[in-house]
Amino acid sequence: MSDLHKRVISGIAMGLIALAAFIFWDGLPFKIIYGLVALLALAELLANYHIVRLYTKSTFYVILECLMTIFGAYVICFHFSRAAIIATIVIAFTNDIGAYFVGKFLHGKCFKSRPFPTTSPNKSWEGLIGGAIFGIIGCVICLYLDLIPTHNTVFWSILALTGWLVAVVGDWLESKTKRKLGIKDSGDILREMPILRIAEKITEGHGGFLDRIDSLNAVAIFIFILLQMF
Numbered sequence: 001m002s003d004l005h006k007r008v009i010s011g012i013a014m015g016l017i018a019l020a021a022f023i024f025w026d027g028l029p030f031k032i033i034y035g036l037v038a039l040l041a042l043a044e045l046l047a048n049y050h051i052v053r054l055y056t057k058s059t060f061y062v063i064l065e066c067l068m069t070i071f072g073a074y075v076i077c078f079h080f081s082r083a084a085i086i087a088t089i090v091i092a093f094t095n096d097i098g099a100y101f102v103g104k105f106l107h108g109k110c111f112k113s114r115p116f117p118t119t120s121p122n123k124s125w126e127g128l129i130g131g132a133i134f135g136i137i138g139c140v141i142c143l144y145l146d147l148i149p150t151h152n153t154v155f156w157s158i159l160a161l162t163g164w165l166v167a168v169v170g171d172w173l174e175s176k177t178k179r180k181l182g183i184k185d186s187g188d189i190l191r192e193m194p195i196l197r198i199a200e201k202i203t204e205g206h207g208g209f210l211d212r213i214d215s216l217n218a219v220a221i222f223i224f225i226l227l228q229m230f
Contacts, residue, residue, distance in 0.1 A: 027082040038073035041210040058180035072217025087147035098134025103127020135164025170218025
């Protein structure tokens with residue numbers, strides 16, 4: 001089975017689990033599951049960091065990724081309403097979807113250079129632009145559905161113009177951290193543990209739990225900060 005097929009199958013499985021958790025008890029099961037996923041993401045990160053020894057050049061990025069994971073999960077689980085969580089998911093996923101499909105079909109056709117040649121060599125400018133366009137559309141959808149409790153023009157202008165970029169930064173930081181650790185799939189180390197093998201199997205083709213929530217955490221933190229400002 002190809003990585004794309006694994007990605008699609010595991011993506012559908014994760015989507016169905018998240019949807020079911022979201023429907024019942026005002027989304028509380030979703031928050032519980034998200035908290036557990038964040039803990040598993042931290043376990044992936046720290047386990048991989050442990051095997052490359054302490055005080056390496058990866059230390060700064062690992063600490064930053066840990067802080068983002070903890071703070072992002074805290075915001076989503078304890079501060080966001082169900083509507084705000086939906087907004088976070090819409091903005092992060094529309095960026096990811098736009099970047100993936102636009103990049104896949106237009107890769108290298110408009111630009112020969114790459115935005116992150118050493119960290120994420122497969123990402124293209126076409127995908128980045130596609131993600132930006134889809135991310136802005138995602139913000140418009142959130143505004144139309146009144147998912148975030150504010151109609152402040154400045155808030156929505158900043159979110160629409162830079163929310164997609166925050167998602168990209170979250171994904172870049174995760175890729176940079178894995179690059180510093182010398183790993184491609186952060187979930188491999190947990191798949192070696194029998195007690196976690198079943199849970200980690202669901203992320204096969206995605207690069208681990210950390211790879212699934214990096215953009216979500218970044219966007220959640222960004223929305224939380226903007227809401228404190230406006």
